[in-house]
Amino acid sequence: MSEYDDAIRLEAGDDPSRRSGTFHEEWMIGNAVNGGLVMSTALTALGQHLAADPTETTQHVDPVVLSAYFMTASQPGPFTVTTEVMRCGRKLSTGQVTIHQAGDDGVPVERMRAIGSFGNLTDVDVQRQASPPDMPPPEQCVSADQAPPDFLANAKFLERLDLRLDPSTAGWALGMPSMRGVMRGWLRLRDGREPDTTLLMMALDALPPVAFDLGLFGWTPTLEFTGHIRRRPGPGWLQVVLGSQTLGGGMMEEDAAIWDSAGNLVAQSRQLCGVRVPR
Structure with missing residues (x-):
């Protein structure tokens, strides 16, 4: 089993709306479990609920959109995920997902709440899409393994990935951010597990924060995240691009796009992040 599949593995009980799992320390970034993995776990739970729902007859097997709010930072350890099917339509089925963990006093603490929709992405007819950016091939890019040791020590999550950054957007690692607010790279799982639609949600939140390219190296917690699959x-490498145009009031937006190995645009997102700007 892939490390990723093990990380999002869920156990179902008697209640079809409740499942349980365990977040692993190996998927932490800074002081929290990577938010992308948390969202992939939420989508897995909602997909399993829809598959088991007797009213769901339209074979909505692919996540299409997820809008998530992060209440508190997810920590290594057991969690409970609760799902609710809100609507089963012709094109989309929509549900709500919440993830809780026990706090230090044993009282459940909400980590994330999201609304997601599933559809069917078989033979998608595309009339228009953005083209992938022009960047060096993976073997000519900068491996995440070459990041500063103090950064890697707090980014165990990156050990699960094979991440190669475009050299023109990796200057921040040498103390020379470009100040353009751009991050580009190639991404795949280190154990060779091929991407699928659920993994794309994690990949949208897998690169170092674009704030690093603006010379802002503090924690940039996600406040709200909307991803589109x-x-x-x-199969093969994913090409990921991040960018930001607006910074102010202690917040910034981060836009992401992903192309697959065939040059197809497969995922997009926008998230609102908190950021600390030195005075």
Whole structure:
């Protein structure tokens, strides 16, 4: 079993709306479990609920959109995920997902709440899409393994990935951010597990924060995240681009796009992040 599949594995009980799992320390970034993995876990739970729902007859097997709010930072250890099917339509089925963990006093603490929709991405008819950026091939890019040791020590999550950054957007690692607010890279799982639609949601939140390219190296917690899955990805490398145009009031937006190995745009997202700007 892939490390990723093990990380999002869920156990179902008697209640079809409740499942349980365990977040692993190996998927932490900073002081929290990577938010992308948390969202992939939520989508897995909602997909399993829809598959078991007797009113769901339209074979909505692919996540299409997820809008998530992060209440508190997810920590290694057991969690409970609760799902609710809100609507089963012709094109989309929509539900709500919440993830809780026990706090220090044993009282459940809400980690994330999201609304997601599933559809069917078989043979998607695409009339228009953005083209992948021009960047060096993976073997000519900068491996995440070359990041500063103090950064890697707090980014166990990156050990699960094979991440190669475009050299033109990796200057921050040498103390020379470009100040353009751009991050580009190639991404795949280190154990060779091929991407699917659920993994795309994690990949949208897998690169170092674009704030690093603006010289802001503090924690940038995600406040709200909306991801769109546009197609099922082909096997091989994913090409990921992040960008930000607006910074102010202690917040910034981060836009992401992913193309698969065939050059198809397969996922997009926008998230609102908190950021600390030195005075």
